[in-house]
Amino acid sequence: xxxxxxxxxxxxxxxxxxxxxxxxxxxxxxxxxxxxxxxxxxxxxxxxxxxxxxxxxxxxxxxxxxxxxxxxxxxxxxxxxxxxxxxxxxxxxxxxxxxxxxxxxxxxxxxxxxxxxxxxxxxxxxxxxxxxxxxxxxxxxxxxxxxxxxxxxxxxxxxxxxxxxxxxxxxxxxxxxxxxxxxxxxxxxxxxxxxxxxxxxxxxxxxxxxxxxxxxxxxxxxxxxxxxxxxxxxxxxxxxxxxxxxxxxxxxxxxxxxxxxxxxxxxxxxxx
Amino acid sequence: xxxxxxxxxxxxxxxxxxxxxxxxxxxxxxxxxxxxxxxxxxxxxxxxxxxxxxxxxxxxxxxxxxxxxxxxxxxxxxxxxxxxxxxxxxxxxxxxxxxxxxxxxxxxxxxxxxxxxxxxxxxxxxxxxxxxxxxxxxxxxxxxxxxxxxxxxxxxxxxxxxxxxxxxxxxxxxxxxxxxxxxxxxxxxxxxxxxxxxxxxxxxxxxxxxxxxxxxxxxxxxxxxxxxxxxxxxxxxxxxxxxxxxxxxxxxxxxxxxxxxxxxxxxxxxxxxxxxxxxxxxxxxxxxxxxxxxxxxxxxxxxxxxxxxxxxxxxxxxxxxxx
Numbered sequence: 001x002x003x004x005x006x007x008x009x010x011x012x013x014x015x016x017x018x019x020x021x022x023x024x025x026x027x028x029x030x031x032x033x034x035x036x037x038x039x040x041x042x043x044x045x046x047x048x049x050x051x052x053x054x055x056x057x058x059x060x061x062x063x064x065x066x067x068x069x070x071x072x073x074x075x076x077x078x079x080x081x082x083x084x085x086x087x088x089x090x091x092x093x094x095x096x097x098x099x100x101x102x103x104x105x106x107x108x109x110x111x112x113x114x115x116x117x118x119x120x121x122x123x124x125x126x127x128x129x130x131x132x133x134x135x136x137x138x139x140x141x142x143x144x145x146x147x148x149x150x151x152x153x154x155x156x157x158x159x160x161x162x163x164x165x166x167x168x169x170x171x172x173x174x175x176x177x178x179x180x181x182x183x184x185x186x187x188x189x190x191x192x193x194x195x196x197x198x199x200x201x202x203x204x205x206x207x208x209x210x211x212x213x214x215x216x217x218x219x220x221x222x223x224x225x226x227x228x229x230x231x232x233x234x235x236x237x238x239x240x241x242x243x244x245x246x247x248x249x250x251x252x253x254x255x256x257x258x259x260x261x262x263x264x265x266x267x268x269x270x271x272x
Numbered sequence: 273x274x275x276x277x278x279x280x281x282x283x284x285x286x287x288x289x290x291x292x293x294x295x296x297x298x299x300x301x302x303x304x305x306x307x308x309x310x311x312x313x314x315x316x317x318x319x320x321x322x323x324x325x326x327x328x329x330x331x332x333x334x335x336x337x338x339x340x341x342x343x344x345x346x347x348x349x350x351x352x353x354x355x356x357x358x359x360x361x362x363x364x365x366x367x368x369x370x371x372x373x374x375x376x377x378x379x380x381x382x383x384x385x386x387x388x389x390x391x392x393x394x395x396x397x398x399x400x401x402x403x404x405x406x407x408x409x410x411x412x413x414x415x416x417x418x419x420x421x422x423x424x425x426x427x428x429x430x431x432x433x434x435x436x437x438x439x440x441x442x443x444x445x446x447x448x449x450x451x452x453x454x455x456x457x458x459x460x461x462x463x464x465x466x467x468x469x470x471x472x473x474x475x476x477x478x479x480x481x482x483x484x485x486x487x488x489x490x491x492x493x494x495x496x497x498x499x500x501x502x503x504x505x506x507x508x509x510x511x512x513x514x515x516x517x518x519x520x521x522x523x524x525x526x527x528x529x530x531x532x533x534x535x536x537x538x539x540x541x542x543x544x545x546x547x548x549x550x551x552x553x554x555x556x557x558x559x560x561x562x563x564x565x566x567x568x569x570x571x572x573x574x575x576x577x578x579x580x581x582x583x584x585x586x587x588x589x590x591x592x593x594x595x
Contacts, residue, residue: 164358166354166356166358167358167359167360169323169345169352169354169358170352170354170358170359170360170420170423171360171371171375172323172344172345172346173321173322173323173345173346173348173350173351173352173424174346174371174372174375174423174424174426174427175346175347175372175375175376175427176346176371176372176375177346177375180375184371184375185360188362189361189362
């Protein structure tokens with residue numbers, strides 16, 4: 001126990017870490033599960049197999065995964081532009097990426113709704129092509145893309161900056177064309193960071209509430225997301241029901257994130 | 273294949289990196305571009321490789337008489353080795369070496385077994401047999417550098433370009449790898465141009481040394497020629513240790529090993545000068561004396577341990593120096 005360490009303060013910092021994590025994460029989560037445990041088995045089964053909850057779960061996880069996937073593609077593109085090119089307004093663009101972090105989600109939701117609704121600027125134009133971008137799955141998806149995208153850019157950016165030009169030049173002198181340089185050298189090195197970005201965007205999207213509920217329209221069985229159902233339960237003072245849905249959501253999210261993490265470990269070539 | 277560099281200029285913004293460089297690299301030679309940092313040597317190498325393009329104008333790069341100035345790096349047929357290896361860390365050693373062959377268009381690409389044979393052959397050539405399944409981070413610096421070399425050679429380049437090839441290695445590995453590269457070069461006979469800021473490396477390794485300074489070529493010649501007949505004070509000072517003595521308004525350069533040490537009693541005022549020993553470093557085969565001349569200037573003198581023992585010198589002894 002009395003092993004000497006080079007860096008002092010281990011006991012103090014670990015103690016603080018555990019206390020902090022307990023107060024901020026473990027105790028609230030424990031309380032959630034305790035509350036959910038107060039509901040009987042029947043209530044659990046009844047709630048979680050109800051068509052309305054299942055539809056919401058399908059929408060939440062499906063749209064979140066799709067939005068995170070799209071964020072990865074466009075995040076990669078935006079990061080590439082920010083890291084690789086020097087142009088006027090680059091810093092401004094860089095700062096804009098963070099806006100979805102800073103904006104109150106309700107403001108984002110209302111704005112998105114105003115723009116993409118059939119009478120909004122973009123929605124009007126999309127409607128001419130027969131595309132409806134609000135009050136349906138697409139609307140939810142758009143909102144989730146908006147909030148997830150900065151996570152991808154911010155995880156990818158430092159990795160891409162670190163990559164350096166040399167390996168690309170090496171590939172070029174060996175005769176690789178631009179596509180081969182990208183697909184065989186650059187992209188594989190970015191994959192671990194892309195997965196991390198996906199995971200963060202996905203996790204954030206699952207829990208997102210404010211920016212979605214305006215543009216989704218909240219039609220039961222169609223455009224309700226799980227967080228909305230939790231709020232609906234709370235509004236009817238059914239605290240245990242809310243806790244049950246939240247707990248189930250947490251478990252599924254945790255399993256998914258854990259699986260992605262495992263996948264990433266296997267892909268992380270830099271892991272020594 | 274010879275390389276001919278003709279009136280190459282390169283500016284970055286207002287900064288002149290290369291100012292009208294012309295240079296011949298003979299077929300099969302090992303040529304060193306030697307200079308301090310900022311002298312333009314790396315820029316020149318990168319222009320030869322096609323990783324950088326010279327300013328518009330009459331400047332040209334010829335490989336064996338053929339103008340390659342407009343050809344991009346990938347089609348120029350150069351093997352380029354980077355200072356920090358630039359290995360693909362997500363690939364095995366074998367995949368790294370095979371990369372140049374695997375990106376060839378379908379028609380020109382060798383079959384899988386052909387690529388495999390070539391990889392094994394190259395691994396033998398760089399003395400890394402059995403390491404094909406390793407990843408770069410599992411190798412030492414010297415091994416990584418040789419993988420980088422094998423990877424560059426896999427495409428059967430017309431010329432080999434090395435950017436500070438030993439810059440990131442520690443002293444012993446550096447020395448070993450340097451000797452090995454010399455032998456290796458003589459075996460494969462590929463025209464090789466390498467950049468270094470280490471004069472010892474350039475003098476020991478190269479057939480031809482190109483001393484660069486401030487975007488210009490200062491002197492070109494065989495190692496011994498540039499060492500013995502430096503054309504400018506800069507080359508004198510850059511190539512090895514040298515004493516700079518002020519004689520009136522002029523400066524005179526004397527290499528430490530060119531100075532003869534005598535007993536003070538033997539001093540001939542016509543050729544010799546009196547001096548006093550200030551310091552004595554005698555660890556190693558060559559001893560270095562730091563002496564103070566009668567006019568107060570300091571001089572470094574190198575002599576063998578044997579001479580030192582014969583003279584039985586000690587600090588503060590009075591001696592005569594002849595140079």
